[in-house]
Amino acid sequence: xxxxxxxxxxxxxxxxxxxxxxxxxxxxxxxxxxxxxxxxxxxxxxxxxxxxxxxxxxxxxxxxxxxxxxxxxxxxxxxxxxxxxxxxxxxxxxxxxxxxxxxxxxxxxxxxxxxxxxxxxxxxxxxxxxxxxxxxxxxxxxxxxx
Amino acid sequence: xxxxxxxxxxxxxxxxxxxxxxxxxxxxxxxxxxxxxxxxxxxxxxxxxxxxxxxxxxxxxxxxxxxxxxxxxxxxxxxxxxxxxxxxxxxxxxxxxxxxxxxxxxxxxxxxxxxxxxxxxxxxxxxxxxxxxxxxxxxxxxxxxxxxxxxxxxxxxxxxxxxxxxxxxxxxxxxxxxxxxxxxxxxxxxxxxxxxxxxxxxxxxxxxxxxxxxxxxxxxxxxxxxxxxxxxxxxxxxxxxxxxxxxxxxxxxxxxxxxxxxxxxxxxxxxxxxxxxxxxxxxxxxxxxxxxxxxxxxxxxxxxxxxxxxxxxxxxxxxxxxxxxxxxxxxxxxxxxxxxxxxxxxxxxxxxxxxxxxxxxxx
Numbered sequence: 044x045x046x047x048x049x050x051x052x053x054x055x056x057x058x059x060x061x062x063x064x065x066x067x068x069x070x071x072x073x074x075x076x077x078x079x080x081x082x083x084x085x086x087x088x089x090x091x092x093x094x095x096x097x098x099x100x101x102x103x104x105x106x107x108x109x110x111x112x113x114x115x116x117x118x119x120x121x122x123x124x125x126x127x128x129x130x131x132x133x134x135x136x137x138x139x140x141x142x143x144x145x146x147x148x149x150x151x152x153x154x155x156x157x158x159x160x161x162x163x164x165x166x167x168x169x170x171x172x173x174x175x176x177x178x179x180x181x182x183x184x185x186x187x188x189x
Numbered sequence: 190x191x192x193x194x195x196x197x198x199x200x201x202x203x204x205x206x207x208x209x210x211x212x213x214x215x216x217x218x219x220x221x222x223x224x225x226x227x228x229x230x231x232x233x234x235x236x237x238x239x240x241x242x243x244x245x246x247x248x249x250x251x252x253x254x255x256x257x258x259x260x261x262x263x264x265x266x267x268x269x270x271x272x273x274x275x276x277x278x279x280x281x282x283x284x285x286x287x288x289x290x291x292x293x294x295x296x297x298x299x300x301x302x303x304x305x306x307x308x309x310x311x312x313x314x315x316x317x318x319x320x321x322x323x324x325x326x327x328x329x330x331x332x333x334x335x336x337x338x339x340x341x342x343x344x345x346x347x348x349x350x351x352x353x354x355x356x357x358x359x360x361x362x363x364x365x366x367x368x369x370x371x372x373x374x375x376x377x378x379x380x381x382x383x384x385x386x387x388x389x390x391x392x393x394x395x396x397x398x399x400x401x402x403x404x405x406x407x408x409x410x411x412x413x414x415x416x417x418x419x420x421x422x423x424x425x426x427x428x429x430x431x432x433x434x435x436x437x438x439x440x441x442x443x444x445x446x447x448x449x450x451x452x453x454x455x456x457x458x459x460x461x462x463x464x465x466x467x468x469x470x471x472x473x474x475x476x477x478x479x480x481x482x483x484x485x486x487x488x489x490x491x492x493x494x495x496x497x498x499x500x501x502x503x504x505x506x507x508x509x510x511x512x513x514x515x516x517x518x519x520x521x522x523x524x525x526x527x528x529x530x531x532x533x534x535x536x537x538x539x540x541x542x543x544x545x546x547x548x549x550x551x552x
Contacts, residue, residue, distance in 0.1 A: 143262070
């Protein structure tokens with residue numbers, strides 16, 4: 044009984060530490076668009092469709108120009124897991140179907156948050172994702188992924 | 190000949206001029222407008238039966254073992270502008286002695302976000318995986334299930350899907366909530382070995398829920414013409430000539446968390462031919478365990494009353510070794526209850542074992 048209690052405490056402690064640690068490493072990921080697009084919010088479903096090439100324009104806005112971060116970026120891992128629900132291998136298989144049947148092409152890829160911000164703020168219809176702490180007035184946050 | 194040479198001479202400066210003008214008109218860097226990609230698959234199959242399975246010796250598999258199915262392809266897509274693009278794929282396969290040929294190529298015009306017009310040599314949009322059937326990396330199996338995707342000619346082959354057609358299509362796509370709905374109306378001509386299917390007209394309807402579950406329905410018909418295939422006897426060739434070839438397929442595919450599921454059923458008729466009233470189906474279940482995906486597939490081939498009947502059970506393993514390379518191993522048991530099924534004419538054993546190994550990559 045005592046051992047069980049001790050074990051439970053240890054598990055709880057570990058969980059709390061893990062949660063705090065992940066919270067420090069990454070606050071939240073936000074989806075941002077070019078402020079000129081006139082779009083102020085997007086649903087998770089629409090964002091998923093835009094990033095998988097199933098939707099071509101921002102709802103009620105211009106043609107979408109999608110940008111993603113390169114493999115290895117922390118924001119990419121969160122975005123792909125929570126919005127696209129695909130890891131890198133699943134995503135690779137998805138795009139290999141689209142590319143090799145002539146149906147579509149994966150988004151443009153940049154290295155990090157700063158490059159996403161530069162791309163989105165200077166591209167009409169631009170849409171990308173980044174760590175919440177990197178967003179500023181040059182882009183419009185349309186979705187927050189906790 | 191002289192005229193030809195003159196034409197060529199005249200064409201060269203024109204082409205150079207065009208190339209210069211277009212390169213100036215386009216973006217500074219042509220790589221902005223052209224995308225390249227490729228894939229390759231290496232396959233090896235061996236059975237314990239002398240009769241070749243899924244094609245004659247130079248195409249199928251027998252107890253000598255064979256690398257048939259090994260292939261290499263390059264894709265190119267160039268954008269003329271936001272609406273107009275050209276795409277093509279060159280492919281070389283072991284069973285064609287690696288002779289490079291255009292697998293497909295088409296021009297595509299996006300009328301708006303929902304409508305697209307295509308013209309060219311277009312991959313046949315029937316069957317869940319047919320448009321990317323050569324890209325082994327994109328699915329679990331070594332080869333897509335033969336009872337639906339085999340290219341083996343009549344009377345043995347399923348005759349459900351075709352490689353590609355020359356013609357045009359109108360594609361429609363619409364997103365509604367979590368669903369993406371699509372329709373592909375296509376028409377043209379299919380070239381087969383020793384025959385062609387003219388006036389082919391068909392439609393494929395798709396419904397995709399959140400990129401998790403996909404339903405697909407296809408139906409098409411065409412007229413068999415110029416039937417002159419060495420593997421057919423004269424009577425059968427005569428019966429096929431001018432006959433109406435009809436097929437209907439339904440399929441469902443799911444990829445939910447770590448579970449992968451495929452099921453397809455196809456029905457075909459060719460005029461009144463008794464041997465071509467086939468009804469085939471398969472189901473696949475796979476489960477991702479990290480980089481490994483074990484899977485099981487059951488296939489059933491039924492070419493009509495009193496005709497060939499065959500089932501195949503396959504257990505397989507896909508290993509995603511690197512982000513763009515997968516290795517595969519499969520073991521199959523092929524049971525022939527009537528006729529020869531997908532074996533070559535002869536008397537194959539009623540139960541045949543087959544082992545397959547392969548590697549797939551995309552780049």
